[in-house]
Amino acid sequence: MDTSRRTSKDDQSRIxxxxxxxxxxxxxxxxxxxxVAATHDSSSTSVLRQVVSQLxxxxxxxxxxxxxxxxxxxxxxxxxxxxxxxxIALLASVLVLYSRTYYLNTGAKSWFSLFGLTFQPxxxxxxxxxxxxxxxxxxxxxxxxIRTVRSDFLLIGKMLLWxxxxxxxxxxxxxxxxxxxxFAILGGLIIVSGVTWKIILPSVVTIFGLAGTVLALVxxxxxxxxxxxxxxxxYQFARVDTWLNPSADTxxxxxxxxxxxxxxGSGGIFGTGFDQSHVYVPVRESDMIFSVIGENFxxxxxxxxxxxxxxxxxxxxKVTFDTRNVFYAYISTGVIMMILFHVFENVGMSIGxxxxxxxPLPFVSAGGSALIxxxxxxxxxxxxxxxxxxxxxxxxxxxx
Numbered sequence: 542m543d544t545s546r547r548t549s550k551d552d553q554s555r556i557x558x559x560x561x562x563x564x565x566x567x568x569x570x571x572x573x574x575x576x577v578a579a580t581h582d583s584s585s586t587s588v589l590r591q592v593v594s595q596l597x598x599x600x601x602x603x604x605x606x607x608x609x610x611x612x613x614x615x616x617x618x619x620x621x622x623x624x625x626x627x628x629i630a631l632l633a634s635v636l637v638l639y640s641r642t643y644y645l646n647t648g649a650k651s652w653f654s655l656f657g658l659t660f661q662p663x664x665x666x667x668x669x670x671x672x673x674x675x676x677x678x679x680x681x682x683x684x685x686x687i688r689t690v691r692s693d694f695l696l697i698g699k700m701l702l703w704x705x706x707x708x709x710x711x712x713x714x715x716x717x718x719x720x721x722x723x724f725a726i727l728g729g730l731i732i733v734s735g736v737t738w739k740i741i742l743p744s745v746v747t748i749f750g751l752a753g754t755v756l757a758l759v760x761x762x763x764x765x766x767x768x769x770x771x772x773x774x775x776y777q778f779a780r781v782d783t784w785l786n787p788s789a790d791t792x793x794x795x796x797x798x799x800x801x802x803x804x805x806g807s808g809g810i811f812g813t814g815f816d817q818s819h820v821y822v823p824v825r826e827s828d829m830i831f832s833v834i835g836e837n838f839x840x841x842x843x844x845x846x847x848x849x850x851x852x853x854x855x856x857x858x859k860v861t862f863d864t865r866n867v868f869y870a871y872i873s874t875g876v877i878m879m880i881l882f883h884v885f886e887n888v889g890m891s892i893g894x895x896x897x898x899x900x901p902l903p904f905v906s907a908g909g910s911a912l913i914x915x916x917x918x919x920x921x922x923x924x925x926x927x928x929x930x931x932x933x934x935x936x937x938x939x940x941x
Contacts, residue, residue, distance in 0.1 A: 555927045557860055563853035564904055564919060568599055570846060571905035573815070574833040578826035578907075581818040591826065591907065598909035602916030609920030613928040614868050617921070621676040624669035625703070631662035632710040639714075647899075648774075651714040652910075663711060663719045664914035668921060671726060671875030673703055678734045679868050693736045700727060717777065718898030722882055729878035730871060756781070784896040797823045801891050805835030805843075812839030826907040828899050831891040850884050850903075857922050864925045873925070876918035883915075 575595055579588040612620070640654035653660045677699050685692040704727055711720040732741060758764030759781050765773070783795040787802065804820035807813065815837055822832045835843050854877055861873040880903050887902040889895035901911045 557856060557923055557926045559856040560853065560860070560919060560923060563849050563856065564916075566849055567846075567853075567904035570834065570849075571830070571902075571907075572596065574830050574837075574905060575826050575907045577816050577818055577833050577837060578830070580816060582821070582825070594909075595907050595912075598912050601909070602912050605913060605916050606920035606923060609917060610924045610927045612924055614866055614925075617672060617872070617924070618676060618679075618868060621669075621672035625673040628662065628666035628669040629706055629710070632666060632707065632714070635662050636710070636713055649715045651711075651716040651719070659910075661719075661910035663714070663716060664910040665917065666707065667722065667726070667879055667914050668876070668917040670703075670707060670723060671730075671872055671879070671918070671921070674700060674727070674730050674875060675868050675871035677703060678730065678871050682735065682867075688735060688737070690737060690739060693740055696734060696736060697731060697740070700731065712772070715774075718886075718900050721886070721898065722879060722900065725882035726875050726878045729874050733871065733874045760785075780896045780898075784890075784893065787893050797829065798890070798893060798897060801825070801829050801832040802893050804832040805892060808836040808839040808842075810840045812837050812842055827901055828887070828897075828906065829891055830902050830906045831888050834905075835891070846905075847884070847888070850880070854881065860922060860926050866925070869925045872921050876922055879918060880915065883911075 572592060572595060576588065576592050579591040635653055636650055638653055639650035640652040640659055643652045643654065643659065644650055651661055651663060653662065678696065681692075681696045681699060685695070704723065707723055708720055711717075711723070755768065758768055759778060765778055768778075783798050787795045787798045800820055800822045804818075804822050804825075807820055813819065813836055818833070818836060820832075820836060822829050825832050831843070831846075834846055838845075857873055857877055861870050864870075883900055883903045886895055886898055886900045887906070890897045890900070901908055903915045904912065906912075
């Protein structure tokens with residue numbers, strides 16, 4: 542009897558309840574916000590159907606977490622190349638089997654549409670990419686235990702080689718926003734991989750310099766003609782225009798952002814109250830879900846939401862330090878960068894600080910693809926403590 546009780550307690554200690562609490566709270570906020578958006582927006586889809594649909598995706602996500610938790614670091618190491626190439630195959634196949642309806646509405650070939658269900662393969666590619674990058678870094682650092690500028694450049698080159706196929710396929714899909722997420726993951730992993738600041742600092746300065754140059758070229762018409770030769774398109778210029786001056790065209794390109802800012806502003810400090818929506822915001826159940834939270838729950842509610850994300854990230858970092866496994870550390874970094882960038886970009890674009898990119902708010906926005914991708918990331922993080930407590934291996938493992 543005592544043995545069974547001890548086993549039960551051991552099993553519970555292997556599960557990170559702090560992470561579960563944060564994700565659960567974010568899911569509840571998401572369901573409540575989707576309910577509000579669906580209730581006040583005219584749509585052919587019923588309110589109950591939208592909420593139940595999202596709830597089903599949460600259940601599928603929980604199943605994914607439970608399954609992924611069963612994989613220890615050695616098993617994740619072995620499946621990393623398989624998941625990467627499966628993800629590449631999905632990204633390539635969507636270029637042929639993309640949803641025609643979604644393409645006509647957005648201009649992006651990034652969604653499958655089968656039997657009335659839509660799915661974005663780039664979302665599940667994110668955790669697959671993180672696994673592969675973690676493997677590449679560990680292999681390189683084992684091969685070059687003594688770090689030099691040359692070996693660091695070689696590591697960056699290897700990481701870029703694995704990133705280029707993803708970037709090219711996303712470019713062909715016309716999905717610039719998702720491409721930025723992969724670049725954010727890449728940047729975070731390069732920083733924690735041990736690359737010298739002699740490389741990182743000039744690279745950061747160069748990137749910001751290029752971004753500033755592109756922004757300066759967007760403003761004059763002559764600059765736009767030049768950028769068009771490098772693949773920039775009209776809708777991207779329109780988004781920058783809206784970002785720089787959201788009040789200039791509030792009835793067309795800037796309508797969504799302007800309405801989002803109005804909704805958040807109308808919430809004030811404490812919000813208008815649950816299910817009290819007075820400002821219409823297009824697509825607020827997904828990309829603009831933060832406008833629902835800002836309007837209904839105000840500045841206080843928005844701060845609580847952001848605090849939950851910081852608490853979630855803190856729990857992830859804590860688990861990473863507890864396991865002391867280098868492969869897990871890179872996986873954790875990639876997942877944290879993925880979630881952080883999503884939160885930063887989604888909230889930033891909702892309040893007009895950043896251009897609109899169509900990036901959802903993790904665990905809150907409606908949609909199954911992004912939710913499954915994020916839940917897979919959570920499963921990878923939770924597998925750390927689950928197997929660390931089970932096998933009690935605290936030191937770095939050797940892989941082959």
